[in-house]
Amino acid sequence: MSLTKAERTMVVSIWGKISMQADAVGTEALQRLFCSYPQTKTYFPHFDLHEGSPQLRAHGSKVAAAVGDAVKSIDNVAGALAKLSELHAYILRVDPVNFKFLSHCLLVTLASHLPADFTADAHAAWDKFLSIVSSVLTEKYR
Amino acid sequence: MVHFTAEEKTAIASLWAKVDVEAAGGEILGRLLIVFPWTQRFFDNFGNLSSDSAIMGNPRVKAHGRKVLISFGNAIKYMDDLKGTFAQLSELHCDKLHVDPENFRLLGNMIPIVLAIHFSNEFTPQMQAAWEKLTMGVANALAHKYH
Numbered sequence: 001m002s003l004t005k006a007e008r009t010m011v012v013s014i015w016g017k018i019s020m021q022a023d024a025v026g027t028e029a030l031q032r033l034f035c036s037y038p039q040t041k042t043y044f045p046h047f048d049l050h051e052g053s054p055q056l057r058a059h060g061s062k063v064a065a066a067v068g069d070a071v072k073s074i075d076n077v078a079g080a081l082a083k084l085s086e087l088h089a090y091i092l093r094v095d096p097v098n099f100k101f102l103s104h105c106l107l108v109t110l111a112s113h114l115p116a117d118f119t120a121d122a123h124a125a126w127d128k129f130l131s132i133v134s135s136v137l138t139e140k141y142r
Numbered sequence: 143m144v145h146f147t148a149e150e151k152t153a154i155a156s157l158w159a160k161v162d163v164e165a166a167g168g169e170i171l172g173r174l175l176i177v178f179p180w181t182q183r184f185f186d187n188f189g190n191l192s193s194d195s196a197i198m199g200n201p202r203v204k205a206h207g208r209k210v211l212i213s214f215g216n217a218i219k220y221m222d223d224l225k226g227t228f229a230q231l232s233e234l235h236c237d238k239l240h241v242d243p244e245n246f247r248l249l250g251n252m253i254p255i256v257l258a259i260h261f262s263n264e265f266t267p268q269m270q271a272a273w274e275k276l277t278m279g280v281a282n283a284l285a286h287k288y289h
Contacts, residue, residue: 028267031267032267032270032271034267035267035268035270035271036267036270036271036274036275037274104251104254107255108254108255108258108265108270109258111255111256111258111259112258112259112261112262112263112265113262115258115259115260115262118255118259120172120173120176120177120194120197120198121176121194123173123176123177123255124176124177124194127177
């Protein structure tokens, strides 16, 4: 599965619109994740996950930065996320099902921040893009 | 069995009261057909689904989306007995429509996204969590009678 030229343009354009608030988007996506899918908190026993927690904000920034890197290198997501892919495979070992949950929460966050821009085709492009990101991150699992 | 707290019920009902079922239904189904094009397999007789605008503008998509969302309204009325409420529809989807239950989850995923677009900040993480529980409950209820 790979993105068409039109889909790439769409992904880049949407991210461009929120790039100034990327950190907040990352943090909000995580908040939504922990709220809707509380089992995902099991990967963060060492974190204070309350709203406003500095750890949550720092981690949200990390997630946003990684998504931003993937967007910047949208022609080579595997290359851009190679190190993260190894981290997830050998150290973090987050069960693959959770990438779907986080992707969904990222879509909800984008939708709520960009109601006019998150059209059906933008939504489709982002769903596909996050699916590719998830694949890259789980590609070395076994 | 899925259990909703009083807060979750209130939150869901309060948002539902503001939903334009007519518009939202078509939007939700339309997005399903666009984002997951393989779901079009169930709608061969719907006419023109050849492009995003064709899908969103298709009157049969709008009508069917509305029908689905109205049925979803029953879930909200009878939140404490989703399996009972959807028993007949479950049998229908299995025996007559032959729909893979995974599609109920895919459709369910469209709902929070469309609600986020319409309600923005009001669609808080807590509000979303209540709705995710509901859509999951409905998807499970619709799959419950499969055999």
